Amino acid sequence: MTSYVALLRAMNVAGTGKLPMAELRRIGEQCGFANVRTFIASGNLLFESDLGEAEVRARIEAGLQQYFGKSVPVFVRTAGELTATAAANSFDDDKPSRVMAHFIEEEPVEAMLAEARDVVGERMALGPRSIIVSYGEGIGKTRLKLPAVKHGTARNMNSVAKMAAMLA
Structure with a gap:
């Protein structure tokens, strides 16, 4: 069995993306996964399955479509990938709560970082199917525009590390 995390986009504890x-x-x-659990109320599903990533994603997306009546983007990572994302954080001089892993579908390339606009103190690095951003003063104050992550989902490094440990 493979340990996975599914990271749902635009989930929170209130508003239009509310999902208990x-x-x-x-x-x-209902997808048939084993050892199913969640981590904080922001759309993180941890589980085990013998299925491959594409089938896992398809099943979760179908369940979310049925629940919400609309499509919800899902980013699936193995335990190993999540651990690699945590290890790719080269910004250990910043608070982990201010460093975000932006999960995307494809492997990032340097050209994606070159597209960033309104960079004022933020630092960026490539991770496994993610772009890691140190926000320094906090994500609430940033004006950073990074087109490569527009359709992704982000988690702070505290959450990434905790979920990696839970999957280990």
Whole structure:
């Protein structure tokens, strides 16, 4: 069995993306996954499955489509990939809560970082299917525009490290 995390885009504890964690666990269980659990109320589903990544994603997306009546982007990573993302954080001089891993579908390339606009103190690095950004003063104050992550989802490095440990 492979340990996975599914990172849902635009999930939170209130508003249009509200999804109770019990409901997310239920969706994971209905998909036939084992050892299903969630981590904080921001759309993180941890589980085990013998299925490949594409089938895992398809099943979760179908369950979310049924629940919400609309498509919800899902980014699936193995335990190893999540651990590699945590290890790719070269910004250990910043608070982990101010460093975000922006998960995207493809492997990033340097050209993606070159497209960044309104960079004022933010630092960026490539990770495995992610772009890691140190926000220094905090994400709430940034004006950074990074087109490569527009359709991705982000988690701070505290959360990435904790989920990697939970999957280990």
